[in-house]
Amino acid sequence: MIRRVLTFAVLAALLVAATVWLADRPGTVTIRWEGWRVDTTVPVLVLAVLALLAAIHLMLRLGASLFGGPGRFFAGRRARRTRDGYRALSDGMAALAVGDARQARALARRADRLLADSSLTGLLSAQTADPAEARDRYARLTERPETAFLGHKGLTDLALRTGDDAAALEHARHAWAAGGPAEGLAATLFALQAGAGLWDEAAATLDEARRRRAMSGADLLHRRALVALERSARAERDGRSADALEQALAARKADPTLTAAAVRAAALLHRAGKARKATAILSDAWEAAPHPDLIAALLALAPMETPLERVKRIEKLVRLNPDAAAGHAALAEAALAARLWGQARTHLDRAVDLRPGPGLFILLARLEREERQDESAAQAWLSRVPTAPAEPAWTCRACGKPTDSWAVQCPSCRAVDSLTWA
Ligand SMILES: [Zn+2]
Incomplete structure (x- = not known):
């Protein structure tokens, strides 16, 4: 701003000086051309020349903006190609995200054609290609430091998909070392290290994830x-x-x-x-x-402990968490053993309200038999067992198989931290 004001002041001073200089020298100019004759003074001629130059400049600028120069024409075309290329790239990523592989592949080819930079389109192309070609493309991405993270991350995912945990761990380590947006990668690397029994390495990954705020x-x-x-x-x-x-x-x-x-x-x-x-x-x-x-x-x-002592201990638990079905079920079972029929019935009813299951129906049948010797009431409860909702169990999120007790690794598929109580 200050520079512009200064420039203006200097130009104005020069203009005033030139005007004064011209006014002090009122010479005349005579132009003769093809029978024309123009008599004028020097200041008027100078002004006329300046006006002519300004007019030519304006016309040139107008012409350029109307028709565009050859350089601008090609620059515009390049910009349009780049813009279309980026659009194809982002649309392709979106198609991939919603699982439309065919559309993603078509857009990847289009982005490849429009954008000269293959390191940009390499990721999309790799994700839409068949595994062998994808491996190739990811490997190429690993060669440049800028795209090494994406390449190794892609190779990690490919190896995971084919169940090659050793290769996945190797690539995940490289991707992690390359830095980059590592949010999902930290969890993947941790699971691979833990799965391989490398718990100290896995612990170091957590320290690094904390430092990078990647988890x-x-x-x-x-x-x-x-x-x-x-x-x-x-x-x-x-x-x-x-x-x-x-x-x-x-x-x-x-x-x-x-x-x-x-x-x-x-x-x-x-x-x-x-x-x-x-x-x-x-x-x-x-x-x-x-x-x-x-x-x-x-x-x-x-x-x-005696059945009564057991009832007392579980009562304390139930009071701590009165909405837990498992507490009422355990208390009812202990009460049955202590022959406290009323208490058993109360807590069985409560547990069935919270979460019915075959185990509770069997306990209710037992109660009918032991308290009232009512075999038909017991059979009525037992008849509900086959159609009752399944009891919750430790179930693997990865392979879906249930298992008896919790473990850090699923005993069926070796997935780490995959067991949920469901
Ligand atoms: Zn599993």
């Missing part, structure tokens, strides 16, 4: 809990009980909803003679996430 806080803590749980098991195998307990408690602290951590910590505490602390941990865990495994762990703490 959300809750996801990070949950995985830290898995690492600690694994370290606890390792310490226990090696006979280091203090370490085993410390790591189990660390796992529990990192993820209070991880049932396996509370169960493990309680078992180790119990073995160390700290039954009260074990009970406290199981109760806290039950309050955070009421899981039947916690009740089983609690009962295991006192295998010799």
Whole structure:
């Protein structure tokens, strides 16, 4: 702004000086041309020449904007091609995202043709090509530092799809080292490292993910809990009980909803003679996430107790989390064993309201038989068993198979952290 004002001031001063200079020299000019004769003064001639130059300049600019110069014509065409190319590229990515592979492939070819830069279109082309060609294209992407991340990430996904975990781990490591937007990659790399039993490497990945902010806080803590749980098991195998307990408690602290951590910590505490602390941990865990495994762990703490003592202990749990069906079911079973019929019926009814299942119908049949010797009422309950909704179980998200107890790896497909209670 200041520069423009200064330029204007200088130009104005020069113009005034020139005008004064011309006015001081009022000479005359005579132009003769083909029988024409023009008599004029120098200032008028100078003004006329300036006006003519300005007119020519204006006409040239007008002509250029109307018809465009040859350079501009080609530049415009290139810009249009680039724009169309980017459009094809982004449309192709969108088609890929919604799973329209045919459309994505057509758009990839179009983007390839329009955009001269194959490092841009390589990713889309690789994702739409058949696996062998895709591997080729991804490999080419790994050669340039700018696209190495995308190439290795693509090769990781390809290897995962073909079940080659070793190759996937190798490429995931490279992609991780290349940096880039690593949000999904951190979880993939962690799962591959953990699956290969490389828990220390997996723990280092979590530290790096935290540094790069490549994983959300809750996801990070949950995985830290898995690492600690694994370290606890390792310490226990090696006979280091203090370490085993410390790591189990660390796992529990990192993820209070991880049932396996509370169960493990309680078992180790119990073995160390700290039954009260074990009970406290199981109760806290039950309050955070009421899981039947916690009740089983609690009962295991006192295998010799009387049925009445058992009822008392489970009552405390039910009070901590009154909407958990598993609590009412366990309390009803304990009450049946203690022959407290009224209490058994109350909690069976409550549990059926919350979540009906074959186990509850069998307990209700038992109640009808033991309290009232009513065989027909018992049979009525039992007839509902085959059509009852299935009991919840640890089920693998990856392969869909159920399994008896929680483990960090699915026993069927070896997927890491894939078991959910459903
Ligand atoms: Zn599985």
